[in-house]
Each structure stands twice: as structure tokens, then as C-alpha cells.
Amino acid sequence: MQVRMEGLTKHFGATRAVQDFTVTLASGELVCLLGPSGCGKSTVLNMLSGIVPVTAGKIYFDEEDVTNLPPEQRGIGLVFQNYALYPHMTVMGNITFPLEIQKVPPREREARAREMADLVHMGGLLARKPRQLSGGQQQRVAIARALVKNPRLLLLDEPLSNLDARLRLEMREEIRRIQQETRVTTIFVTHDQEEAMSISDHIVLMKDGFLQQHAAPQELYNQPANQFVADFLGNPPINNFEGSISGGCFVMADGARVCLPGFAALKEGQEVRLAVRAESFVLAEGPAGDRLACRVDSVYQMGKEEMAVLTFGGTPLRAYIPSEEGLKPGDQVHLGLKDRGVFLFDSHTGERYL
Amino acid sequence: MSQQVKNRAALRAATRAYRLRLVLARILRYLLLSLGLVIMVFPFYWMISSAFKTAAEMNLFPPSLAPRNWFNLDNFRIAFEKAPFARYFLNSVLVMLGSVTATAFTTILAAFAFSRLRFRGRELLFSLLLSMMMVPFEMLIITNYQTIINIGLNDTLYALILPFISSIFYTYILRNFFQSLPDGLYWSARVDGCTNWKYLWKVMVPIARPSLVTIILLNALASWNSFMWPLLVIKSDLMRTLPFGLYTFTTEVGANYELLMAASSVVVLPMVLLFLFARKQIVRGVARGGIKG
Numbered sequence: 001m002q003v004r005m006e007g008l009t010k011h012f013g014a015t016r017a018v019q020d021f022t023v024t025l026a027s028g029e030l031v032c033l034l035g036p037s038g039c040g041k042s043t044v045l046n047m048l049s050g051i052v053p054v055t056a057g058k059i060y061f062d063e064e065d066v067t068n069l070p071p072e073q074r075g076i077g078l079v080f081q082n083y084a085l086y087p088h089m090t091v092m093g094n095i096t097f098p099l100e101i102q103k104v105p106p107r108e109r110e111a112r113a114r115e116m117a118d119l120v121h122m123g124g125l126l127a128r129k130p131r132q133l134s135g136g137q138q139q140r141v142a143i144a145r146a147l148v149k150n151p152r153l154l155l156l157d158e159p160l161s162n163l164d165a166r167l168r169l170e171m172r173e174e175i176r177r178i179q180q181e182t183r184v185t186t187i188f189v190t191h192d193q194e195e196a197m198s199i200s201d202h203i204v205l206m207k208d209g210f211l212q213q214h215a216a217p218q219e220l221y222n223q224p225a226n227q228f229v230a231d232f233l234g235n236p237p238i239n240n241f242e243g244s245i246s247g248g249c250f251v252m253a254d255g256a257r258v259c260l261p262g263f264a265a266l267k268e269g270q271e272v273r274l275a276v277r278a279e280s281f282v283l284a285e286g287p288a289g290d291r292l293a294c295r296v297d298s299v300y301q302m303g304k305e306e307m308a309v310l311t312f313g314g315t316p317l318r319a320y321i322p323s324e325e326g327l328k329p330g331d332q333v334h335l336g337l338k339d340r341g342v343f344l345f346d347s348h349t350g351e352r353y354l
Numbered sequence: 355m356s357q358q359v360k361n362r363a364a365l366r367a368a369t370r371a372y373r374l375r376l377v378l379a380r381i382l383r384y385l386l387l388s389l390g391l392v393i394m395v396f397p398f399y400w401m402i403s404s405a406f407k408t409a410a411e412m413n414l415f416p417p418s419l420a421p422r423n424w425f426n427l428d429n430f431r432i433a434f435e436k437a438p439f440a441r442y443f444l445n446s447v448l449v450m451l452g453s454v455t456a457t458a459f460t461t462i463l464a465a466f467a468f469s470r471l472r473f474r475g476r477e478l479l480f481s482l483l484l485s486m487m488m489v490p491f492e493m494l495i496i497t498n499y500q501t502i503i504n505i506g507l508n509d510t511l512y513a514l515i516l517p518f519i520s521s522i523f524y525t526y527i528l529r530n531f532f533q534s535l536p537d538g539l540y541w542s543a544r545v546d547g548c549t550n551w552k553y554l555w556k557v558m559v560p561i562a563r564p565s566l567v568t569i570i571l572l573n574a575l576a577s578w579n580s581f582m583w584p585l586l587v588i589k590s591d592l593m594r595t596l597p598f599g600l601y602t603f604t605t606e607v608g609a610n611y612e613l614l615m616a617a618s619s620v621v622v623l624p625m626v627l628l629f630l631f632a633r634k635q636i637v638r639g640v641a642r643g644g645i646k647g
Contacts, residue, residue: 049541080538083538084541098546101547101548102546
């Protein structure tokens with residue numbers, strides 16, 4: 001089912017949680033709502049589920065306007081960070097509960113619950129109580145419970161945050177697999193960019209209640225719409241250099257400069273920020289106009305590559321350099337730039353120029 | 355070398371002294387506890403043992419610790435003949451059931467409203483209710499008495515139940531417990547089409563069972579033991595509850611302590627048994643509901 005939000009806005013008193021949020025999510029996809037804490041992603045989710053009424057704007061499920069529909073009529077499944085299983089019921093009882101409410105006959109209830117339990121690999125533990133399960137198992141049950149009534153939309157609110165690192169990886173793949181098998185349109189809220197990058201078809205990145213970019217994970221990484229998107233994605237974080245345009249070159253306060261073909265098109269004196277991903281540097285022989293003259297500060301071995309910390313124009317930068325280059329602290333080197341992963345943003349607005 | 359040996363000896367001596375202190379402390383602790391036990395239990399024992407003694411045994415000096423015949427039920431028989439204790443017992447049970455059932459029901463609904471429903475002035479209303487707990491029962495008695503007289507319920511069992519069909523304190527305990535349940539539980543149920551009513555009875559109440567059991571037990575205890583209020587609103591013999599009946603019985607039998615003790619045993623035993631069985635439950639529930647909030 002396609003989900004369309006038009007000008008969705010939510011104010012809690014003076015707090016503007018979500019502002020003029022317009023996005024269309026394709027049917028059958030797994031979409032991540034990504035952003036730092038307090039960016040309004042959970043509020044968007046709660047408006048989709050109907051838990052939180054909207055201040056302004058519209059929500060459409062396919063062509064149906066559900067903006068003012070009560071939660072129980074929206075046909076959604078919810079999974080929470082703390083699993084929210086009914087502690088006094090068994091796994092079976094938890095999964096059948098939504099069907100019981102909908103007055104599905106007991107035999108069908110059990111059959112469907114078993115099917116769901118098998119889907120999430122919990123078929124053998126139907127008689128257990130939630131407290132006898134691990135966090136990952138509890139989350140599996142919560143997913144089964146959310147899916148058992150065949151929702152049009154599955155909403156997951158930071159479902160992996162309570163799990164330890166290893167389980168998180170495992171459950172991440174599980175959620176992807178379950179989504180692929182059921183093909184239910186799924187919205188997944190997280191603040192973990194790696195999580196979002198690894199499982200989603202599309203990512204909706206938010207900041208301060210505003211939509212920043214809606215794109216496939218690779219596109220988000222390779223073509224960030226603005227400074228915030230470039231900063232938020234990637235580990236190590238993208239390298240930023242403050243400077244301005246002078247004579248078709250990027251010039252920093254201490255005179256360090258680099259000239260790339262596109263720079264000439266920009267206004268003279270324009271204050272800009274050059275952003276380069278750590279993997280977008282190449283070690284070059286000798287100086288040139290399109291190379292950064294840097295000093296090596298330290299080098300960390302990371303297997304086939306090294307992570308080098310260098311200084312360019314007084315600003316530290318991190319770069320991946322092949323190990324065989326044998327960099328040593330104190331070396332003066334020249335770094336060329338690849339085509340991919342090099343951006344130029346406005347210093348003040350964060351708008352992207354290149 | 356010799357220094358080392360000396361050190362080791364000193365260490366051993368210190369260890370021994372420390373162990374001795376621990377043992378002494380433990381002995382002292384158990385002595386005190388035993389003393390407490392005797393002080394608490396002996397009156398009960400005296401009551402029960404006296405209930406099986408004959409009048410002659412009661413007047414022995416020095417008094418005997420145990421009755422000659424533990425199966426001497428004469429006192430019970432005579433007590434039950436002299437006063438309608440069976441009827442008192444029935445009255446007590448009816449009043450207790452009535453007030454416990456009603457209180458549980460109102461408490462559950464009020465706690466749900468004050469924890470889950472959103473309405474204007476909720477917190478203010480709840481603070482007001484809490485502040486009512488400051489008003490001592492003795493003050494309420496006057497207004498309650500007038501109310502009961504005005505609606506013409508005096509000298510009926512209803513008069514014993516009606517003023518006790520709700521409790522601010524229990525509502526407070528249960529509300530705190532309800533508030534500790536995560537929101538996700540509620541919303542998961544709501545998106546599945548569960549109504550507030552269903553959610554309350556299918557999810558919240560089962561989860562709150564320990565707290566509820568505590569509330570019901572405490573309430574039962576209070577109802578069973580209540581004396582002041584029945585004394586005021588009950589006139590006729592057949593409407594008396596056990597504590598009140600026992601009180602009038604005292605004046606009737608005067609110095610026949612063996613009869614009095616037999617009657618007292620009947621009054622007290624059910625609650626003692628109930629408490630013994632549910633002790634853990636009571637303590638746990640109060641600790642959970644009360645301290646957390």
C-alpha cells in the first residue's frame with residue numbers, strides 16, 4: 001500500500017515536532033525514517049498510526065484519506081522499542097490477541113498465529129511467557145503479533161534499540177527477511193544510519209521536523225541534498241573544510257587552496273564548505289592545483305587500508321590510504337580527489353553547489 | 355621470618371575474634387526476634403488455649419499454660435447458644451464481600467481513569483482526592499451517619515457497606531501501578547481494535563493481579579475488623595457483625611472468660627489465617643504500588 005503524506009505538521013504547544021512534511025512512500029517497500037533524536041521521526045510514525053492527531057496536513061493510504069481515522073480502523077501493525085508484549089499471556093496468547101479482539105474464530109486464530117510464529121522462527125516457543133524469552137525473541141513475537149492481522153502497513157519504532165550489538169545485527173536481517181517474505185509496506189524508525197543504510201529500500205532523512213531528503217540509501221550517500229545529509233551519513237564522518245571561492249579555487253583562511261573544474265562557476269568570494277568522504281582521497285605524486293597539500297599527523301592500521309589523520313589548511317581530515325604506501329607521521333603528502341564523494345556546500349545555508 | 359610468623363598469628367587471632375563477634379551478633383539478633391515472637395503470639399495462644407478450658411481451669415492459680423482437653427468444645431457450644439454468632443458471622447461475611455467487591459470495582463475504574471484517560475483537570479482532581487485522605491475517619495463518621503439516617507438505611511447491612519465502596523488509598527496504589535505500564539502496551543492493543551474497557555479487563559487487570567490481591571486482602575481485613583461504624587448505625591441484635599456482637603457478648607457473659615475467648619477465637623481466626631496465607635502478597639503489593647510512585 002502506498003503511503004502519502006501531504007504537508008503533515010504537528011505542534012505540541014510551542015514545540016514544532018513535524019513541519020510541512022510531504023513524502024510519498026511506495027507500496028511494498030521497507031522505508032526508514034532516519035534522523036537524530038528529537039527530529040520528529042517518531043511523531044511522524046505516531047501520526048501514521050493515529051496515536052497522535054495531526055495539527056495540519058493529510059495522510060493517504062493509497063487513495064484513502066486516513067488523516068482523521070481512529071487507529072483501529074487504519075489496518076496497521078505496531079512494534080515498539082520495548083516490545084510491549086502482554087506479560088501475563090503466552091507467546092500464543094500474545095499473537096492471537098489481535099484476532100481475538102476482531103472475533104476471529106478460535107481455530108482460525110491459532111492457525112494464523114502458528115503461521116506467523118513460524119515466519120518469525122518462534123514456532124517452538126508458543127507456550128512461553130514473554131519474561132522467559134530473550135530480547136530478540138520478544139521482538140520476534142512483537143513482529144508476529146503486529147503482522148498476524150494482515151496489516152496494510154507495518155510500523156516499527158526503533159525496534160532494535162533495546163538489543164545488544166550482535167542481536168541487533170541478527171534482528172536487522174530478520175526484519176528485512178520477514179518484510180521481503182510478506183511484502184508488507186513497512187516503515188522503520190531509527191537514529192542509526194548504518195541500520196537504515198543496510199536494510200531499507202528508501203530512507204527518509206529528517207532534521208528538526210523537516211524532511212531533508214528521501215532517496216535510496218546509496219543515492220543518499222553519494223548525492224546528499226545538503227550539508228546535514230552529508231554529515232549525518234557515513235562513518236567516519238565526512239571531512240569538512242571552511243573557505244571561500246577565489247579565482248575559481250577553494251581557498252582556506254591560511255591560504256591553503258585546491259582548484260576543481262566546477263569551482264569556476266561559483267561567485268567570487270562565496271563562503272563555502274568543501275566536504276570530502278574519507279574514501280575519496282588518493283595519494284598523488286607531487287603538488288598540483290587540484291591536490292591538497294597535507295601533513296600526516298597519525299596513521300592507524302585497519303587491515304588492507306590505513307586510516308590516516310592529516311592536516312589540510314589547519315583542519316584535521318581522515319582519509320583511507322592503501323597500507324603499502326607506508327605513511328609516517330610528519331610526512332608531507334599531496335592528496336588528489338576522486339569524482340565521487342566530493343561536495344561543495346554553502347557555509348551558511350548548507351545548500352549544495354557541487 | 356619471625357616477623358612474618360607473628361603477622362600470620364596476629365591475623366589468625368583477628369579473624370577468630372571477628373568470627374566470634376559475628377556469632378554473638380547472630381545469637382543476640384535471634385534472641386531479640388524470639389522475644390518479639392513471644393510478645394506477638396502469646397496473646398493469641400492464650401486466647402485459643404483458654405477457649406478450650408473449663409471454668410474451673412480458668413480460675414486455677416498459678417494459671418495453666420494448656421487446657422486439660424484440647425477437644426473440649428463446650429465453650430464454643432455455649433457461646434453460640436448465648437448469642438447468634440453464626441448470624442454475626444454471616445453478617446460479617448456479607449458486609450465484607452459487598453464492600454470488597456464494590457471497592458475493587460470502583461478502584462479499578464478510578465485508577466484506570468486517573469492513569470490512562472486524558473481529561474481536563476485530571477491531576478487537580480486526583481490531588482484533591484489525595485488531600486481527602488488527610489481527613490480522619492472520625493470526622494467522616496458524623497456526616498456519614500447523617501447521610502445513612504436521611505436515606506433510611508440505618509440498622510441494615512447496607513449501612514455497613516455503602517460508606518465503604520470506594521477507597522482513595524487503594525485507588526492511589528493501583529493508579530501508580532497502572533502508570534508504570536508502558537504506553538506501547540496500550541497502543542498495541544488500541545490499533546488492534548481493543549476498546550478501553552476491554553484493554554482494562556483483558557490486559558491491565560490481569561497484569562495488576564498482585565496489586566489487586568493486596569488491595570482486596572487489606573480491604574477485607576479492614577471490613578472484618580470494623581467496629582466503630584457498626585456500633586453507631588446498627589441497633590438490632592440480628593444485624594450485628596462479629597466484632598460488635600463480641601462486644602455486646604462481653605457485657606452479657608461478664609467474667610466467663612472461657613466463653614469470651616471461644617467467641618474471640620471465632621472472630622479473629624479467619625483473618626489470622628487469611629493473613630498468614632497472603633502475607634507475602636500483601637507486603638509485596640504495598641511495596642510495589644506505594645514506593646514506586
